[in-house]
Amino acid sequence: MKALTRREFVKLLGASGALTTVGLAGCQTAPVPGPSTAVPAPSRAAPRVVVIGGGFGGATCAKYLRLYDPTLSVTLVEQNAKYLTCPGSNWVFGGMRTLDDLTQTYSALRDKHGVNVVTDRVVSVDAGMRTVNLASGKTVAYDRLVMSPGIDFRWGDIEGYDEAATQAMPHAWKAGPQTALLLKQLQAMPDGGTFIMSAPPMPFRCPPGPPERASMIAHYFKTQKPKSKILILDSKDNFSKQALFTQAWDQLYPNMIEWIPATGGGKVVRVDARSLTVHTASGSSHKGNVVNIIPAQRAPQLAVDTGLTNASGWCPVNQLTFESTQVPNIHVIGDASIAGALPKSGHTANNIAKMTAAAIVSLFRGVPPPTPSHVNTCYSLVAPNYGISIAGVYRLGEDGQLQGVKGAGGLSPTDASLQQRSQEAGYAQGWHKSIVADSFG
Ligand SMILES: Cc1cc2nc3c(=O)[nH]c(=O)nc-3n(C[C@H](O)[C@H](O)[C@H](O)COP(=O)(O)OP(=O)(O)OC[C@H]3O[C@@H](n4cnc5c(N)ncnc54)[C@H](O)[C@@H]3O)c2cc1C
Structure with a gap:
């Protein structure tokens, strides 16, 4: 030796x-x-x-x-x-x-x-x-x-939606088995079926997450199950990057996605997990083939x-x-x-x-x-080669609250070319790679 x-x-x-x-x-x-x-x-x-x-x-x-x-x-x-x-x-x-x-x-x-x-x-x-x-x-x-x-979730805000109900109506708002379950349900859904999503009230993690999810599912339907529909029932009256998402939906997925705001009867207040039925504050009921409930959070x-x-x-x-x-x-x-x-x-x-x-x-x-400046950039994919983003810069105000800096950041332009949308889709994937490397590498 x-x-x-x-x-x-x-x-x-x-x-x-x-x-x-x-x-x-x-x-x-x-x-x-x-x-x-x-x-x-x-x-x-x-x-x-x-x-x-x-x-x-x-x-x-x-x-x-x-x-x-x-x-x-x-x-x-x-x-x-x-x-x-x-x-x-x-x-x-x-x-x-x-x-x-x-x-x-x-x-x-x-x-x-x-x-x-x-x-x-x-x-x-x-x-x-x-x-x-x-x-x-x-x-x-x-x-x-x-x-x-x-x-964590505010179990009980939606009557009938508890941990047991997530096995029939997944939230998929913590990546893992719930994501796999929702994917399996979508794959098993017949063409011509309806996917229902209940979107939560603010504040919740990743405000552009629900419309991005609807977009990705629309892309799957368009390519695999084109007769299917998506119904978004929202607990809010507007959502992140709304003008950009709706413009893209009209272009890429015409007549596939319907969004109902809270004041239009979109707020889900009760579910029946066995019959995959949701009930809203306005008294309407909707039955889906696949139902994704994203609960209010805390x-x-x-x-x-x-x-x-x-x-x-x-x-x-x-x-x-x-x-x-x-x-x-x-x-x-x-x-x-x-x-x-x-x-x-x-x-x-x-x-x-x-x-x-x-x-x-x-x-x-x-x-x-x-004393720091903070930055947030949030990319969303509407299709594999169609990306949009929102960015903001934040500083501590005199009241001790982090506030957005006026004139800094902003949204992707609504009149961007398809080439720019495609570039942003690339940036989205680059962002994911670099944030993961910075956090875990
Ligand atoms: C569908 C979806 C898409 C998203 N997309 C984006 C995006 O594109 N860009 C973006 O910036 N953000 C995105 N987000 C938001 C992002 O995931 C969260 O904001 C981020 O993960 C928050 O980080 P965190 O450290 O607070 O919590 P988490 O990342 O959730 O980490 C919390 C950790 O704490 C652990 N933990 C909890 N309790 C205990 C305990 N008692 N003991 C030990 N460990 C514990 C958990 O296991 C977990 O690993 C998305 C979110 C969703 C749901």
């Missing part, structure tokens, strides 16, 4: 030291797997940040905390070993992506960035003790906690139980640092937070995550956090 040089021996010592230290810093009751390659080792006295939720918000924040300060001990607790991006999940219905294409792992966070990734479910947070309790029985201590748990129960939500069901934060205004040392980012005029999107979650990472590092160092 080849003898180790002094240099190799010291390197090996460093690597095993990193493994033990991260394990101890992360979990109090049992060591957890540390990084598998030699990453800068946080010292025992390093401040500990725990991040809950490995979606666009949490994964990005954990990564950037380590990039901004490699001495920090960062533990990411995510209940699933893999993450499926909601962005791109509507494209599955148009046949442009598979769920496998959308699947991300946490190996780069763990191996490249030295994040201590723990696959477990957080059952509670003790904000007084600054500990996080996991379903496995372990406890993780923090100096600062970042929560990015995504959304922050997850963990945020409620931790005392982070207000009467709106979402989490108020200081919009500079994203620290909760209700519970100190806990930052809430992503969809669960109230972020002024910023929409609930993956792009926003990624942006806020980086700014929050910078703020946390500043707070540990005792220096003022930077």
Whole structure:
């Protein structure tokens, strides 16, 4: 066997030291797997940040905390070993992506960035003790906690729509088995059938998501089941990028998509999952072959139980640092937070995550956090080669609220050429590739 040089021996010592230290810093009751390659080792006295939720918000924040300060001990607790991006999940219905294409792992966070990734479910947070309790029985201590748990549904807002009903009428608003179920139902639907979608009230994750989904399903129908119809029953009177979507629908899918606003009788108030029938506030009933109910949303129960939500069901934060205004040392980012005029999107979650990472590092160092500008861009595909977008720039106003900067951003023009629409479809796919690389790579 080849003898180790002094240099190799010291390197090996460093690597095993990193493994033990991260394990101890992360979990109090049992060591957890540390990084598998030699990453800068946080010292025992390093401040500990725990991040809950490995979606666009949490994964990005954990990564950037380590990039901004490699001495920090960062533990990411995510209940699933893999993450499926909601962005791109509507494209599955148009046949442009598979769920496998959308699947991300946490190996780069763990191996490249030295994040201590723990696959477990957080059952509670003790904000007084600054500990996080996991379903496995372990406890993780923090100096600062970042929560990015995504959304939950307001079960009960639509009578008859509960978790059991999602097996007959999927929401597919969290990418995964629900997306696969809706796809299977659409594939089994006869030509000439009706697809019904119930779109939720604001605020909800991805405002242009419902019309993009309708577009992708229309593309599938046009190419595979051309006699079929789409009925969108909306709880609102308008929707994101409405003029652009309706213009494209008239052009690409004439007479296929009907949209009924809330005041026109579109608000679904009751469902019968067995007969695939929906009932609206105006008293009308509609029976579909496939029914997609996207329920009203709120922050997850963990945020409620931790005392982070207000009467709106979402989490108020200081919009500079994203620290909760209700519970100190806990930052809430992503969809669960109230972020002024910023929409609930993956792009926003990624942006806020980086700014929050910078703020946390500043707070540990005792220096003022930077004052950021935020950007959100949201692309939608109406057909595989037809894309539209909306973009916005946001800054903190004097009232402490993030506000849209007038004159910055905007919508795709309504008079764009088909070549420009095709270019935007390319940008949409490029956006997905780069946001995934930035958040998980
Ligand atoms: C159909 C659809 C299309 C979309 N398209 C776009 C798009 O094109 N562009 C865009 O910018 N946005 C898009 N979005 C929105 C985007 O997906 C969300 O805004 C984004 O995922 C929010 O990130 P997040 O970190 O807040 O939550 P999530 O990404 O949902 O991540 C939350 C994570 O927390 C984990 N978690 C929750 N509770 C616990 C717990 N107790 N313990 C451990 N882990 C937990 C979950 O497993 C999950 O992985 C789309 C959404 C949908 C539904």
